Amino acid sequence: MLAAATIAILVVMLLAIIRCIVGPTLYDRILAFNFFGTKAILLISVLGFLMGRPEFLDIALVYALINFISVIGVLRYSDSAEFKVTPYPPSSTQESDK
Amino acid sequence: MLAHLPILQVVVPLMAAPLCWFLNRSKLVWIFALLVCAATCTNSTLLLIEVMKSGTITYELGGWEAPWGIELRIDKLNAFLLLIISTIATVVMFAANTSIQKELSEDRHTLFYSLYLLSLTGMYGIVATGDAFNVFVFLEISSLSAYALIALGNDRRALWAAFQYLIMGTIGATFILIGIGMLYQMTGTLNMSDLAIRLVDVGHTRTVFVAFAFLIVGLCLKLALFPLHLWLPNAYAYAPSIVTAFLAATSTKVAVYLLIRFTFTVFGISFSFTTLPLQSILMVLGLVGVFVASVTAIYQQNVKHILAYSSIAQVGYMIIGYSINTSTGVMATLLHLFNHALMKSALFLALGAIMYRIGSVQLSQFQGLGRQMPLTMSAIVIGGLSLIGVPLSVGFISKWYLLIASVEAGMWSVAVLILLGSLLAIVYIWRIVEMAYFKPPLPGRETVKEAPWTFLAPIWALVIANIYFGIDTRLSVQVAQAASQSLFGINP
Amino acid sequence: MNVFLEISSGLCLLIGCFLCFSGGIGIIRFPDFYTRMHAASVTDTLGASLVLIGLMLQSPNGVVLMKLILILMCTLFINPSASHALAKAALHNGLLPLQAKPDDQGGNKPSKL
Amino acid sequence: MFLGLYNYWIAILLMMIGFYIVIAHGNLVKKLVGLTIFQTSVFIFYISVGVVERGSAPILAEGISDYSNPLPHVLILTAIVVGIATTALGLALVIRIKESYGCVEEDEIQKLDQLNEEKS
């Protein structure tokens, strides 16, 4: 069961990464990042049980906090004028300019 | 206390650096830093005496014996290096106060001294330690503080130079890290002497070859050997003068030391030189470096640039001596380390004095300085002669031994090329001399005075040392000889 | 008792994973940022809690249980508020929901990567 | 034979990517990101070295006899710290460069410098 959960979470992480790479807007990436972070927490917790050393949940806790802090950080800095996104249709081309 | 000498060498400046923050006045901090430098200088002198008398000293940190804990290992080579670094650091520090007043804003003085001491700590650490990973850590201390010191320069190009240096230096350090990692992987140990023993068994594996290659490349980046020297000229040219004098005289020396340490002590001579074409590669690079750098130096307009390129050329000489791979060759390298540190710090300090007076080190601004700042300029001339290798100066001694070594090894062509390289040095030194002595002073510059004594004293101390060690070679040659012979396992 | 615990924890894990997975699919497949956000945050919170509860049921001792509860609390606190802040920032900075554009085609934005 | 080494190869691949970013990209921040990747992959390499099959985390506990090698972990802890220190300093430099040059692209800066040189 645990192993299955691990695999499922890994797949979801992969999906999140795809979204993060694809974009298209900045906020999609932040969302994917946040999503990814949550999954990482789960992964760590499950892995702890899988390896039979569940004492290491501290790490998952750190992830949770760090994840939150970085999302807030991104948002905080996205306040500055540079990060203003133009309304949707142009933004999809402008943001994913590669 | 005598037993603790090795560690004191490293820890005193380390602890002094944060202490600087508690002394808020620039002058106080300077005196404090000067005292610290002087203390380490005495310390290293004692160490050298001790090592010459009773052989290698080891110091186990935390009381854990060697492969498990970290040990400091002082043999003749490190003791010699420590002495060079600490002397230069002290002498340069002497002039720091005056120069810094002029070149840095008031609120950065404390930070400057802190960084200076940390950089010093890093170098001592690199030289003193006997643990490969520890080398990396201290390397980073010294280079991080070097980046910051360079970035203190007033010109905005200093920032860019520091950034370039940071990128190159970090790549170099990471390469070294990879190399150390591979060595660790093959042997399971990080202690240098232990590595040396255990590498014999696995010396034939490809992993060790690659590890060796990465270490060498990483070190050459730090060393500014010819194709990897790009960071050096700008970094030296735009840093504050004191920083240039300090770094030029010490940091590449430390890298050369590491190169010698890794190739001779850790990998062993037979591995380094017989199984790999290292010797010829480094020899060629060294020679090319000498020529390219010297020729570039001739075309520079900024005197600091000239001297920086000349540093690259001098590194080339050191590498030549090292790659001749005889006891005499390494001895020549060590001598050149010592001598080059003396000459370059004198020269850069003199430039610092000029910077202090006229605020520029462009060659065109040097017009007529020969008469206005006679003491400073004559110091530059003597330093320059020493760079060229004129008899009675230290430069002559090391070049002489370099020639002897190459002739002994039967490499006549190398000897000829070394001589040719010295001829190039004449050209770029002559440009400075011509500008300073045979041109009238620039208009509006008639009132330029001689540099203050805080500059002149260290400069002339170095210059006199330059001449003294050029005439009375016993001390330096003896130590260098002992060090190089111990590397080659010859007991004198 | 033990069997019951096993089964229930397994069930929790299963459902949790399913939810996460659906969230993952949602984040890929949904057409614009706000719908994606919806997919991600809703499933995320519930899914994560379920997985954590599933693990709690398996936990061997009190300390581990405590830590899991802490993590759960964190997730419960953090996820919604982060999503909230994110959505708000997005809206504030001028990113419009898809509906606001009548002539836009639905579906995943073709991206050029 | 190759399976036994795949982990190192991934690490090496990552190193190459990071290294490529550092050398080939002009943007200074990106260079630093590349440097971080480069270093992180070296960390991965080190940690891979320390792995023991069926080993467990090196924290002593009852009933566990195989631990993975703690030494690389220690080294990497130190190296991570060094890495973040370098990154922080680099970023500070970038900020200053931006302030005094007005840009953070390598070639633009070089152009500006050349202009400067010609003027003086």
Place this chain on the structure above:
Amino acid sequence: MVIAIAIVRTRNLLAVVMLSGIYGLLSACFFVVVDAVDVAFTEASVGAGISGLLMLAAITITGRKEAPKRHKPFLALFVVLVTGGMLIYGTMDMPYFGAADAPVHQHVAPRYINESMQEVGVPNIVTAVLGSYRAFDTLGEVAVIFTAGIGVLSLLTLPRRRKKTSSDEATEEQMHERHMVVRIVSKALIPFILLFALYVQFHGDFGPGGGFQAGVIFAAGIILYTMLFGLDTAQKVFNPSIIQLLAAVGLLLYASVGVVSMINGANFLDYNVLADDPIDGQHIGILIIELGVGITVASVMLSIFFNFDARRQAIQNSNKQKGEQDVSRTL
């Protein structure tokens, strides 16, 4: 794990930072998988947290678009390929991944695993090695952090001219308004984060964690506070000059442990002499040095962040008062 390629391709720097954050998390996950919990701990807090934040702060200053032109990719590619080729060549003779009979596991490490409990008395072997066997490395590490702190300070310190402009105040207000929910949640979280940092600090002997991680988490908590409540508010609570002094104190604390053991007649950093019983001595020693590490790391991280943020604000202000004064070059 080949997210890195995406980083190469993406030009939007902000996205790059996000990706590198994910990369950090991923590599941390990998570290957990291969049992390096301590490293995972650090990498998570550093790779995904602090360095990401710092980069963000830097990007807001420097702008986030990369210029399209790339130069000499072929030469670079060549160099990289040669390097990679060398490395791959080097792996050929390496012991296999996970092989228990590799020399790494035979020579030095067994002593740590088997005897650290008797010699140091700390269950977490990593802490034991870090704090005792290789304490000198750790001292160096603290010095590196300290150096970075001074370096950043020397580069970025602004001359003291903190008078708040009204527009500044207005933006702050507006931002507070907008972040209401987050602010309340964070208010609840911050004490918890700080407490957790202390737990990590002192639990390092028994589980993953230790001074460095604790320092980073502590700093992260305060950074969170700073981001939500504004730099000035935060600096009222955490005076920057005190923080700078604390950084020095941490390093001194560490080094003075060594000096004390030297005075007691043992070698530098030999903790056995700190108490009558060697094990107790080791405990005390490790505790103190971890504390030193924690203090230095937290305060350096904080002061770096403060400086970044102050720069950002200064630039924003100067943008507002267009051309009135050039902040950057008045130094």
